[in-house]
Amino acid sequence: MMISDRTAGYRFQGKDEEEHFQFYFHQHWIRMLWPTFRLILWNVLIVAAGFAILGTGSLNEPYIRQTILLILTAFFLLSHFEYLDRWFHYLLYVIVVTDKKLHRIKKTLITTDDHESTDLWVIQDIHKRQHGIIQNLLGYGSLILEAQETEVRVHFTPLISQRYEQLMHLRELARTRIASIEEFFRQGKTP
Amino acid sequence: MFLSSGIRVYNGQSMSSLWIAIGSWIVFILLIEGTMWMLFNRRFHQICLPNQGERTFFSYYTIWRNRLAMILHISFLIAVIVIAYIFLWP
Numbered sequence: 001m002m003i004s005d006r007t008a009g010y011r012f013q014g015k016d017e018e019e020h021f022q023f024y025f026h027q028h029w030i031r032m033l034w035p036t037f038r039l040i041l042w043n044v045l046i047v048a049a050g051f052a053i054l055g056t057g058s059l060n061e062p063y064i065r066q067t068i069l070l071i072l073t074a075f076f077l078l079s080h081f082e083y084l085d086r087w088f089h090y091l092l093y094v095i096v097v098t099d100k101k102l103h104r105i106k107k108t109l110i111t112t113d114d115h116e117s118t119d120l121w122v123i124q125d126i127h128k129r130q131h132g133i134i135q136n137l138l139g140y141g142s143l144i145l146e147a148q149e150t151e152v153r154v155h156f157t158p159l160i161s162q163r164y165e166q167l168m169h170l171r172e173l174a175r176t177r178i179a180s181i182e183e184f185f186r187q188g189k190t191p
Numbered sequence: 192m193f194l195s196s197g198i199r200v201y202n203g204q205s206m207s208s209l210w211i212a213i214g215s216w217i218v219f220i221l222l223i224e225g226t227m228w229m230l231f232n233r234r235f236h237q238i239c240l241p242n243q244g245e246r247t248f249f250s251y252y253t254i255w256r257n258r259l260a261m262i263l264h265i266s267f268l269i270a271v272i273v274i275a276y277i278f279l280w281p
Contacts, residue, residue, distance in 0.1 A: 062281035
């Protein structure tokens with residue numbers, strides 16, 4: 001989504017006063033497919049184990065039943081908390097694009113707080129990579145932004161064709177702006 | 192203890208230990224999920240609030256809907272534990 005009245009005033013970590021918000025995106029939802037599958041698998045295994053051990057009525061020793069039930073509950077909750085952590089991790093990885101910069105913000109709940117900013121006008125090449133059937137069917141892939149000495153790789157970019165075009169357009173606007181500023185200073189210094 | 196019909200009957204001691212176990216798990220769930228939400232909320236507010244949708248699968252995943260999902264998740268966990276313990280606790 002491009003800049004609108006609703007999004008123009010967006011504030012986020014590291015935003016300069018002169019920057020104008022353009023769009024943001026998280027990674028593609030396919031990133032959460034394996035954690036979701038793993039959560040379901042764990043839950044099925046725990047329910048099956050609980051039914052097999054405790055549901056048949058063959059185990060009647062109260063303390064053993066209690067211990068097994070407590071252990072199964074602990075594993076059940078652990079699988080859910082692990083999934084929740086993964087989900088928050090997913091939501092805390094955001095690419096924010098303004099009219100001047102691309103911000104890659106990556107955080108975890110406690111241990112990580114990364115922020116990487118790249119000026120759009122220094123980006124030389126923008127590559128879009130979509131390999132395989134699934135990437136092409138679901139419309140996601142990797143964006144590779146090459147600057148002079150650095151390379152920014154944004155994997156699992158959703159709606160990649162649209163993002164690619166938006167970035168190309170914004171880079172051209174940023175370059176035009178920088179060129180006009182350079183021209184202004186050049187003319188100002190000329191006697 | 193089971194009746195011949197298969198219905199479980201609790202004596203006083205078993206009943207109290209059952210509710211102590213359930214109560215402890217509920218407190219544990221609320222504590223962990225509450226802490227995780229608090230940490231997430233603090234981090235997320237520093238970034239950018241998705242008050243408006245992206246045109247992706249998660250377009251409807253705004254912050255208050257995320258909060259609602261957390262409440263539903265907590266309710267689900269508590270319901271599963273209460274039901275499982277009522278049926279399986281000795």
